[in-house]
Amino acid sequence: xxxxxxxxxxxxxxxxxxxxxxxxxxxxxxxxxxxxxxxxxxxxxxxxxxxxxxxxxxxxxxxxxxxxxxxxxxxxxxxxxxxxxxxxxxxxxxxxxxxxxxxxxxxxxxxxxxxxxxxxxxxxxxxxxxxxxxxxxxxxxxxxxxxxxxxxxxxxxxxxxxxxxxxxxxxxxxxxxxxxxxxxxxxx
Numbered sequence: 001x002x003x004x005x006x007x008x009x010x011x012x013x014x015x016x017x018x019x020x021x022x023x024x025x026x027x028x029x030x031x032x033x034x035x036x037x038x039x040x041x042x043x044x045x046x047x048x049x050x051x052x053x054x055x056x057x058x059x060x061x062x063x064x065x066x067x068x069x070x071x072x073x074x075x076x077x078x079x080x081x082x083x084x085x086x087x088x089x090x091x092x093x094x095x096x097x098x099x100x101x102x103x104x105x106x107x108x109x110x111x112x113x114x115x116x117x118x119x120x121x122x123x124x125x126x127x128x129x130x131x132x133x134x135x136x137x138x139x140x141x142x143x144x145x146x147x148x149x150x151x152x153x154x155x156x157x158x159x160x161x162x163x164x165x166x167x168x169x170x171x172x173x174x175x176x177x178x179x180x181x182x183x184x185x186x187x188x
Contacts, residue, residue, distance in 0.1 A: 003128065004125055004128040004129050006050065006051075006052050008125050009052055009053070009125060009126065009128075009129050010052055010053040012122040012123075012125040012126050013052075013053050013055060013126060014053060014055070015122060016096065016097070016100050016119070016122055016123070016126070017055050017099070017100060017182075017184075019100070019101055019111065020055075020057070020099065020100055020101055020102075020184045021057050021058070021102065021184060021185050021186070022055055022057055022099065022182070022183055022184040022185070023055065023056055023057065023058060023071075023181065023183045023184075023185075024053075024054065024055040024056075024180075024181065024182050024183070025041050025044075025048065025054045025055075025056065025180070025181050026041075026048050026049070026050075026052065026054075026129070026178050026179065026180040026181070027040055027041045027046035027047070027048065027049065027178070027179055028046060028049045028177065028178060028179075029174065029175065029176065029177050029178055029179050030046075033077065033081075034172075034174045034179050035077040035080050035081045035084070036077055037174075037179040038080060038084075038172055038179060038181065039077060039080070041179060041181045042069050042072040042162075042181075043068050043069050044056070044059075044068050044069075045068070049177070049178060052129075058070055058071045058185070063164075070164070071163040071164050071165055071168070071185055072162055072163050072164075073161075073162060073163055073164055075162065080162065083139050083160035083162065084137040084138065084139055084172055085137060085138060085139075085141065085148075086135055086136065086137050086148060087136050087137070087138055087148055087149060087150055088136070088148050088149055089127065089136060090149070091136070091138075091145075091148075091149045091150040092127060092136035092138075092171055092173065093120060093123045093124060093127060094106065094123075094150060094152050095136075095138055095140065095150060095169075095171045095182075096123040096126055096127070096171060096182060097109060097119055097120065097123050098152060098169070099169060099170070099171065099182055099183070099184045100112075100184075101184070102167070102184060102185075102186035103186065104140060104157055104159070104167075104169040104184070105152070105157075106152045126182075127173070129178075129180070130173045130174075130175040130178060130180060131175050131176075133175065133176070134173050134174060134175040135173075135174045136171060136172070136173055136174075137171070137172040137173075137174065138150070138169075138170060138171050138172070139159050139160040139161070139162060139168070139169065139170055140157070140158070140159045140169045140170070140171075141157075141158045141159065142154045142156055142157060142158070143156035143158060144156065162183075163183075163185055165185040165186060165187045166186065166187050167185065167186040167187070168183060168184065168185045168186075169183070169184055170182055170183035170184070171183075
């Protein structure tokens with residue numbers, strides 16, 4: 001796993017999600033039930049515990065006025081928890097790359113000048129922040145994938161929306177001390 005510091009993590013996040021309509025944020029893990037920490041991130045109620053980069057493209061949308069959770073819909077933890085399925089680290093790495101633009105596909109990588117391996121190294125840098133023991137959860141599924149994985153060679157994409165948009169795909173990374181959200185949105 002690559003070493004990670006603020007400079008390398010911020011650079012990877014800013015580069016990978018430069019064209020995404022996304023929300024990338026990390027907050028402290030304050031609850032055993034980490035879904036409560038996800039809700040705090042959705043409401044923008046907690047700062048990054050390390051002061052590292054946060055990407056919040058929807059922050060500037062007029063629709064957000066008076067709605068701190070926009071574009072996330074307001075849901076109780078009982079609604080969100082079953083919609084976030086655990087996946088393995090390799091699937092999380094692929095998902096971080098698929099979230100770089102709308103459509104949640106690895107075909108997005110063609111829009112970068114870097115090689116796929118260089119982009120994967122950036123995704124590994126992002127994951128390194130949360131450590132080897134972190135768990136990875138998503139609202140995305142690929143029909144036909146083995147349990148706990150996302151097979152991006154499969155065509156079928158499904159997801160459990162958590163926003164007001166017609167498509168939202170994301171990854172939640174949970175460590176003992178932090179919870180990270182990587183989410184992109186599209187309105188088709």
